[in-house]
Amino acid sequence: MLKPNRRYGELKDTYLFNTIYRKTSEYLEANPDKKVYRMGVGDVSLPLCKAVIDALHKAVDDQGCADTFHGYMPEVGDPELRKAISDYYRNMGARVSENEIFVSSGACDDLGDILELFDQDNTVMVIEPAYPEYVDTNILAGRKVIHLTSGEENGFLPKPCEEAKADILYICSPNNPTGAAFSRKGLQEWVDFANEIGAVILFDAAYEIFIEDEDIPHSVYELDGADRCAIEICSLSKTAGFTGTRLGYTVVPCKLLRDGMSLNEMWSRNRETRTNGVSYILQKGALAVFTPQGQKQIHDNLSVYKENASYFMEALDAAGIWYCGGKNSPYIWMRCPDGMSGWDFFDYLLREIQVVGIPGDGFGACGRGYFRFSTFGNREETKEAANRLCKLLKKE
Numbered sequence: 515m516l517k518p519n520r521r522y523g524e525l526k527d528t529y530l531f532n533t534i535y536r537k538t539s540e541y542l543e544a545n546p547d548k549k550v551y552r553m554g555v556g557d558v559s560l561p562l563c564k565a566v567i568d569a570l571h572k573a574v575d576d577q578g579c580a581d582t583f584h585g586y587m588p589e590v591g592d593p594e595l596r597k598a599i600s601d602y603y604r605n606m607g608a609r610v611s612e613n614e615i616f617v618s619s620g621a622c623d624d625l626g627d628i629l630e631l632f633d634q635d636n637t638v639m640v641i642e643p644a645y646p647e648y649v650d651t652n653i654l655a656g657r658k659v660i661h662l663t664s665g666e667e668n669g670f671l672p673k674p675c676e677e678a679k680a681d682i683l684y685i686c687s688p689n690n691p692t693g694a695a696f697s698r699k700g701l702q703e704w705v706d707f708a709n710e711i712g713a714v715i716l717f718d719a720a721y722e723i724f725i726e727d728e729d730i731p732h733s734v735y736e737l738d739g740a741d742r743c744a745i746e747i748c749s750l751s752k753t754a755g756f757t758g759t760r761l762g763y764t765v766v767p768c769k770l771l772r773d774g775m776s777l778n779e780m781w782s783r784n785r786e787t788r789t790n791g792v793s794y795i796l797q798k799g800a801l802a803v804f805t806p807q808g809q810k811q812i813h814d815n816l817s818v819y820k821e822n823a824s825y826f827m828e829a830l831d832a833a834g835i836w837y838c839g840g841k842n843s844p845y846i847w848m849r850c851p852d853g854m855s856g857w858d859f860f861d862y863l864l865r866e867i868q869v870v871g872i873p874g875d876g877f878g879a880c881g882r883g884y885f886r887f888s889t890f891g892n893r894e895e896t897k898e899a900a901n902r903l904c905k906l907l908k909k910e
């Protein structure tokens with residue numbers, strides 16, 4: 515008889531977002547005259563930039579003409595796009611060659627698929643609070659997960675330690691949900707640790723473009739020895755507004771070997787089996803992101819999100835509340851006032867100022883007592899929400 519994967523029963527349910535939705539809807543039903551400011555959502559609000567839209571239109575027309583039509587694309591990605599991404603890495607001071615870059619349909623897809631490179635017996639270390647996919651995908655695959663907690667005492671950026679010893683190490687910098695980002699020195703310690711114990715780092719760089727500080731690396735490959743221990747997973751979702759368009763890329767260095775096997779060759783082989791590539795049209799749209807015009811336009815959009823972050827940071831600074839993120843990240847992670855739990859604070863904000871964020875409890879046990887705001891919303895609404903928050907917190 516067929517046996518289903520019983521580990522589905524071990525996954526936490528999607529209670530967090532459902533509860534936020536239910537509480538907000540109930541409030542609006544009871545208070546139909548009120549407007550709610552939704553500052554929790556991690557999805558972008560600005561449209562794709564003009565350079566991308568123009569490239570997408572042109573690519574659609576290409577597909578309608580025999581001379582320019584494209585069928586299957588290479589599973590690993592369009593060579594022109596791989597070259598553009600390789601140049602992008604060079605500009606940020608990291609050497610990544612074209613054959614180390616694999617174009618994907620987004621980071622979420624590859625964070626799941628990449629685990630096919632590793633045996634089920636490997637152990638996994640996840641720094642908490644964390645993006646839930648790291649834990650869920652490994653639970654489904656039957657791997658043991660070690661939860662390394664972080665907190666204010668280390669700025670939510672823990673150092674490697676005995677407890678963190680595992681075969682696969684997840685590092686997300688800048689982090690979702692905390693917005694904390696590793697300095698060069700801090701990340702180098704993890705790279706050295708991984709090389710020492712023979713682990714592989716899965717480095718999630720989905721938010722690299724938000725980094726402003728010189729001392730924070732955009733890519734793990736800016737660090738010595740990372741090409742011998744790290745796989746980097748990237749996405750155009752937050753950098754260029756591709757959440758609904760879908761395109762990402764994963765870097766698997768040629769020097770990354772384990773037990774005599776090349777992870778780069780294995781990943782090429784995996785792609786041949788698991789995908790028929792990303793659509794020609796989307797890859798042309800993505801290529802436009804890496805042109806000078808595209809880069810300028812996506813940075814114009816980013817500056818709106820940065821301004822949103824500044825409203826929240828000013829509000830929290832004025833109220834003297836501890837937080838991290840905001841400067842190098844689109845997320846702001848604040849300590850709830852007066853020892854409130856994340857859910858108590860959620861109810862309080864909804865009732866008093868109609869602002870919705872995300873209770874930190876949803877990202878693992880050490881998120882309790884913290885709260886996440888996203889800066890991806892509309893500028894005017896974010897400004898108003900931050901003003902309301904400031905007044906409320908100062909009144910306390």
Ligand code: PLP
Binds near residue numbers: 762
């Ligand atoms: N990694 C992190 C840390 C994220 O926050 C997200 C999306 O929110 C993803 C990966 C997934 O990105 P994508 O839209 O490319 O699947």
